[in-house]
Amino acid sequence: MEKRFSLKKFKNKLNEMVKSSIKQSKQILFFMENILLVNNLAAILILLFSGIFILNNQLTIGIYTAFIAYMNKIFATTSSFASLGMTVKPVCVSIERTQEFLEMNDENTEKCEIISENIDSISIENLRFKYEENGENIIDKLNFKMNKGDKVLIKGENGTGKSTLIKNLLGLYSPTEGEIYINDKKYSLIDKRSIRSKIGVVSQNVFLFRGSILDNILYGQTNKSKEDVVSLIKKYNLEKYIQGFENGLETEINQNGIGISGGQTQIIAFLRATIAKKDVIILDEGTSNMDAETRKIILKILGERDICNILMIISHQEDGMEFVNKTLCLKKPNDN
Ligand SMILES: Nc1ncnc2c1ncn2[C@@H]1O[C@H](COP(=O)(O)OP(=O)(O)OP(=O)(O)O)[C@@H](O)[C@H]1O
Ligand SMILES: [Mg+2]
Helix, strand or coil, X not given: CHHHHHHHHHHHHHHHHHHHHHHHHHHHHHHHHHHHHHHHHHHHHHHHHHHHHHHCCCCCHHHHHHHHHHHHHHHHHHHHHHCHHHHHHHHHHHHHHHHHHHCCCCCCCCCCECCCCCCCEEEXXXXXXXXXXXXXXXXXXXXXXXXXXXXXXXXCCCCCCXXXXXXXXXXXXXXXXXXXXXXXXXXXHECHHHHHCCEEEECCCCCCCCEEHHHHHCCCCCCCCHHHHXXXXXXXXXXXXXXXXXXXXXXXXXXXXXXXXXXXXXXXXXXXXXXXXXXXXXXXXXXXXXXXXXXXXXXXXXXXXCCCCEEEEECCCCCCCCXXXXXXXXXXXXXX
């Protein structure tokens, strides 16, 4: 309650600040335009009167040159005021962006409840999704049910909405129509963070941050240690991939993962997704950058072990995936 009240107060203050910044920047711009106009008019008048005085022998060229040199110094100072606007404008834009961010609706409503039990089923019912109100449907009337023990292959051509479906399952976007049920509970009535904490994702674009490989694997974990990582690597027979790094798990990763290959990045992401027991694991092209041998090792782990309750693999390659028991093939809504 207290938090909500302070947020409201902060928003009001920010609103006032945006309004006064916009007003101030308008005034500054008006002032600056006028400075430039006065500068130019003054220069014309000086030139005109100096010409007349010189022609009447009332002014020497020497005095005129000295006078102009001083005037130029004064004009340079006043003109620099004019460039102030360039500095002020971006500041106002940044304040407006911050305000937009603060005014975003909370993804959870007051009715949303935290899900504490394990996810045993996901049911997609008549799901329709489009990104923009007037845009075309990316997913149209999709029905699909996944239960505990299912290993599902999701396939379809590029742009058929596979990653979009995952974004809906992660609560990053909400269905335009239809509903997703988690353990027969409406998704829209569940706290999104509590769902996400039960799902591990290896996506097309893995994010690695500055720090050691170990830090990257343990990202988000509070009760796991280096020993847990070491035993997981051993269990999965992935030792040679980690030993390949100069300092093993302690190898430092530069920002944006420079110095680490795409395949190595996906192995780190796979370990990150599986270090804590998750109910659902999703690989969205999660093996696409791996070489054939590494992909085979990861698929062997996925096929032979029950690493989670529901496994979803998005892939364009089907070889080595004989272990899947369900396939969802997505198509563009107007293709039959
Ligand atoms: N944030 C977005 N805003 C608007 N349109 C989007 C957005 N993200 C994706 N799209 C569009 O939605 C469609 C489905 O994209 P999506 O990434 O889900 O396809 P995909 O099946 O995962 O493709 P791929 O096999 O290439 O990964 C595409 O036409 C894409 O251009
Ligand atoms: Mg995709």
